[in-house]
Amino acid sequence: MDNTKVMADGTKDFALRKVSSHCSISEMDDYDLSKLLDKPRLNIERQRSFDERSLSELSIGLTRALENYDGVYSPGRSGLNTPASSTRNSFEPHPMVADAWEALRRSLVYFRGQPVGTIAAYDHASEEVLNYDQVFVRDFVPSALAFLMNGEPDIVKNFLLKTLQLQGWEKRIDRFKLGEGAMPASFKVLHDPLRKTDTIIADFGESAIGRVAPIDSGFWWIILLRAYTKSTGDLSLSETPECQKGMRLILSLCLSEGFDTFPTLLCADGCSMIDRRMGIYGYPIEIQALFFMALRSALVMLKHDAEGKEFVERIVKRLHALSYHIRSYFWLDFQQLNDIYRYKTEEYSHTAVNKFNVIPDSIPDWVFDFMPTRGGYFIGNVSPARMDFRWFALGNCVAILSSLATPEQASAIMDLIEERWEELVGEMPLKISYPAIESHEWRIVTGCDPKNTRWSYHNGGSWPVLLWLLTAACIKTGRPQIARRAIDLAESRLLKDIWPEYYDGKLGRYIGKQARKYQTWSIAGYLVAKMMLEDPSHLGMISLEEDKLMKPVIKRSSSWTC
Ligand code: GLC
Numbered sequence: 289m290d291n292t293k294v295m296a297d298g299t300k301d302f303a304l305r306k307v308s309s310h311c312s313i314s315e316m317d318d319y320d321l322s323k324l325l326d327k328p329r330l331n332i333e334r335q336r337s338f339d340e341r342s343l344s345e346l347s348i349g350l351t352r353a354l355e356n357y358d359g360v361y362s363p364g365r366s367g368l369n370t371p372a373s374s375t376r377n378s379f380e381p382h383p384m385v386a387d388a389w390e391a392l393r394r395s396l397v398y399f400r401g402q403p404v405g406t407i408a409a410y411d412h413a414s415e416e417v418l419n420y421d422q423v424f425v426r427d428f429v430p431s432a433l434a435f436l437m438n439g440e441p442d443i444v445k446n447f448l449l450k451t452l453q454l455q456g457w458e459k460r461i462d463r464f465k466l467g468e469g470a471m472p473a474s475f476k477v478l479h480d481p482l483r484k485t486d487t488i489i490a491d492f493g494e495s496a497i498g499r500v501a502p503i504d505s506g507f508w509w510i511i512l513l514r515a516y517t518k519s520t521g522d523l524s525l526s527e528t529p530e531c532q533k534g535m536r537l538i539l540s541l542c543l544s545e546g547f548d549t550f551p552t553l554l555c556a557d558g559c560s561m562i563d564r565r566m567g568i569y570g571y572p573i574e575i576q577a578l579f580f581m582a583l584r585s586a587l588v589m590l591k592h593d594a595e596g597k598e599f600v601e602r603i604v605k606r607l608h609a610l611s612y613h614i615r616s617y618f619w620l621d622f623q624q625l626n627d628i629y630r631y632k633t634e635e636y637s638h639t640a641v642n643k644f645n646v647i648p649d650s651i652p653d654w655v656f657d658f659m660p661t662r663g664g665y666f667i668g669n670v671s672p673a674r675m676d677f678r679w680f681a682l683g684n685c686v687a688i689l690s691s692l693a694t695p696e697q698a699s700a701i702m703d704l705i706e707e708r709w710e711e712l713v714g715e716m717p718l719k720i721s722y723p724a725i726e727s728h729e730w731r732i733v734t735g736c737d738p739k740n741t742r743w744s745y746h747n748g749g750s751w752p753v754l755l756w757l758l759t760a761a762c763i764k765t766g767r768p769q770i771a772r773r774a775i776d777l778a779e780s781r782l783l784k785d786i787w788p789e790y791y792d793g794k795l796g797r798y799i800g801k802q803a804r805k806y807q808t809w810s811i812a813g814y815l816v817a818k819m820m821l822e823d824p825s826h827l828g829m830i831s832l833e834e835d836k837l838m839k840p841v842i843k844r845s846s847s848w849t850c
Contacts, residue, residue, distance in 0.1 A: 384783045385818060388811045391787065392434060395808045396443070397423050399477050400486050403443040404450045406431040406812070408474070409789065409804035419491070420804055422474035425451060425505040426561055430756050430812035432512055436519040437819045437826050444516050445525060450488075451475070451509060452534045459492040461499055466492055469537030471505035473563070498565065500558040503575050506538035507582035514585035515829040526589045535586050536599055542579060543602050551609035552576050552670075561682055562720070562746040567733035570671040573683030576614055577666075581690035583607055584832050607835075611692060614666065617644070620677065621664030621700060625655065628675070645673050652677055654723055658711070663704030664697065668721070679704075679712065679722040685757035688764055691834040702765045705758075716750040716781065716796035717774040718758050724748030739802060743793050750796030752778055752788070753809040759817035763824045764831050771821055778814060787811050 395406040405423030432444045454475055459466035475490040493501035513535075517526045525531060542553055553576065557569040560578075568574070583603050590596040590603075620628075629651060631642040655677045665684050669676035684701050687693040693701060705712055712719050724742035725733050734740045740747040755778055762771035782788075789807035790800040820826045 382779055382818070384779055385815065387783055388787075388815050391806055391811045392431060392808065392815065395431075395806070395811075397477050398486075399446075399450065399488065402446050404446045404477070405443075405475075406808045408808055410806040410808065411804045419474060419476075419495075422476040422491070423447075424474040425471060425502070426473075426508050427753075427809045429508050429512055430753060430809050430816050433515060433756070433826075433830060434812045434815045434819070436515060436829060437816065437823075441516060441520045441522070444512065448509070448513055448516065448525065448531070451505075452530055454488070454490045455534055455537065457490065457492075459494065461494045466494075466501060467541045469506060469534075469539070469541040470501055471509050471538065473502035473505055496563065498558050498563070500556050500563065502563070503542075503553070503555055503559040504561065504578050506541065507575075507578040510535055510538060510582040510585050510589075511578070511830075514589060517589065519829045527591065531589075532591055532596060535590060536595060538582070539586060539599050539603070543599070543606060550671075551606055551613050553579050564737060564740060564746060565733070565735050566721075566737075566740060566746050567676065567725070568669065568680075570669045570674065570676075573614075573618060573666050573668055573680050574686070575683075576610070576618070577683045577686035577690060577692055580607070580610055580614070580692045581686055581832065583610070584690060584835075614687075614692060615694060615697065617670050618666040619664060619697060620655075620659070620667050622659050622661055624664070625651075625659050644670060644675070646675050647673060650675070658708065658723075660704060660707035662700075663707050664700040665704050666693070666697075666701075679719075681712070681718050681720055681751075681754050682757060685754070685761045688761040689757070689831045691832050695834060698761070698765050702762065702767050702770065706770060710795070713774060713777070714750065714793075714795035714797070715777060716752065716791040717777055718750060718752075718754035719796065720746055720749055720751050720754065720790075722748060744801055745790055745792075748794075749800060750791040750793075751810075752782055752790075753807075753813040756813040756816040756820070759820050760827055760830055763820055763827050768821060768824070771817065775814075775817055775821065778817075782810065782814060 391410070392406065395410045396403045397405045397407055405428050407421050408424050408427050409420040411420060428447060432447065435441065435443050451471060454472050455469065459470055470492050472490040472492050473496055475488050478487045478489065479485075480487070493499055496502075513526050513531060517523060548554065550571065552571040555569060555572055555575050557565045557567065560568070560572065560574045562568055562572075562574070583606060587600060587603050587607075590600055592600060628642075628646060629648050631646060631648050633642060633645055633647055635642055635645070650673075665679055666687055667675055668678040668680050668683075684693075688698045688701060691698075711722055724744075724747045726742040730736070730740075730742065730747070734747065737747075739745050742748060755774060758774055759771040762768055762774075785799050786805040787807055787810045788799045788803040788805060789810060790803050792798045792800045792803075
């Protein structure tokens with residue numbers, strides 16, 4: 289049966305296929321998952337124009353796109369496509385689900401009576417609280433998605449507004465003033481029981497270990513604003529002058545012109561989830577993928593008014609260049625590895641094949657064994673004479689969700705995860721990076737960081753929070769069975785081990801040396817993974833469809849032809 293219908297503007301829409309949010313996991317196997325993903329569009333045509341306007345629509349017909357966007361706003365459909373938690377579905381919830389919800393609610397942070405976020409870890413046993421009692425922007429994302437999926441958007445709105453206010457603060461490190469658009473890594477609410485006042489302190493990098501600004505915070509903020517808007521249908525938040533300005537300020541930081549010769553964003557080490565020195569300085573894939581997703585999300589939310597229009601045009605240009613660059617130069621599969629292995633060096637001029645002058649001798653031994661015949665991935669970093677061949681889970685999953693990866697690349701990434709299951713998933717999903725660096729290299733790269741010894745923490749440790757990203761990527765690529773396998777692994781241990789922050793070891797068998805317990809994003813990540821697998825239409829709030837105008841540029845991949 290052909291479920292597509294042709295929209296007024298000539299594009300096809302798959303929205304007609306009805307999907308019950310009550311279907312069980314086994315029933316779901318029978319569906320073509322890629323078709324399920326459009327369910328949110330069942331309810332309202334407005335949603336198509338909200339986030340699926342293609343670049344062509346935008347660059348060719350800015351005005352028409354604006355009319356589409358504004359004209360079909362339909363308020364009051366909140367919750368229509370966010371079925372409440374599994375307890376209300378026919379699906380039998382795992383006993384861990386109730387425990388997880390309880391723990392998630394316990395982590396809520398209130399400001400003047402309103403919930404505004406969740407603390408990073410609710411760990412009573414731990415003597416060293418450090419800053420785990422703060423609300424981290426990146427950590428709150430899975431919490432926010434869990435609340436949105438459960439039909440509780442208010443806390444997400446409060447969080448978005450509160451962090452927006454914090455963005456307006458003057459940010460200084462010693463005598464140096466940070467860019468206006470910087471979003472905090474985290475904030476903390478201080479309650480004064482005597483004066484009955486609540487105050488907030490925020491950290492933009494000036495207190496953080498290493499004094500690094502979190503580049504990912506602003507991107508996550510934009511991505512979350514879109515998730516909120518998509519899930520609730522409430523355009524009124526993203527359309528406020530405050531939110532529009534907040535977006536523009538973030539974009540000003542990353543779209544400014546300088547000495548760059550690449551469209552990717554130059555970063556300091558430790559500016560993202562990996563917030564310590566780990567050799568990710570340069571152009572780390574995690575930030576590039578989030579940058580791409582934030583640009584695409586902003587594109588559908590920015591108003592085309594006097595101030596917004598200029599940004600829309602800059603975004604469109606940047607997206608073209610960025611997708612071309614990453615799809616061409618960050619992509620590695622068997623064929624590409626073989627090509628690099630045979631590269632000539634010292635090529636000058638436009639005809640150079642080895643554009644960045646990568647010396648084949650710098651390819652680490654492990655990658656030759658690791659690379660399967662089928663499959664591929666975006667490597668960690670690309671800059672002059674330097675390719676970091678390590679695998680980073682977050683960047684690759686976000687590349688799939690944002691459609692930075694072409695459909696072929698997305699399935700090649702899933703092939704790789706299947707082929708290298710033991711290395712990348714092992715006994716606890718999911719390795720943050722692979723492989724670990726050790727010995728001399730560890731000394732040089734991490735600066736002898738005792739927290740990042742091999743197969744621990746950011747250096748090849750396993751992070752349960754990544755389960756939601758893996759699950760979302762699995763659903764998007766039509767491979768729910770991979771997610772189910774990963775969730776089964778998590779369910780065999782997470783609750784018993786009291787929701788650790790991370791696991792150590794080559795297979796992720798050991799609770800991390802300094803891992804917090806009741807780590808909120810481990811809890812929320814599990815809930816989001818469960819809810820998405822149960823009702824794949826949730827994926828819409830965190831996934832962007834392929835934009836046909838950004839044509840794939842790479843022809844080769846062994847898995848593409850399989
Ligand atoms: C660690 C993680 C960071 C996280 C923070 C709070 O510093 O590396 O990604 O945001 O803990 O959980």
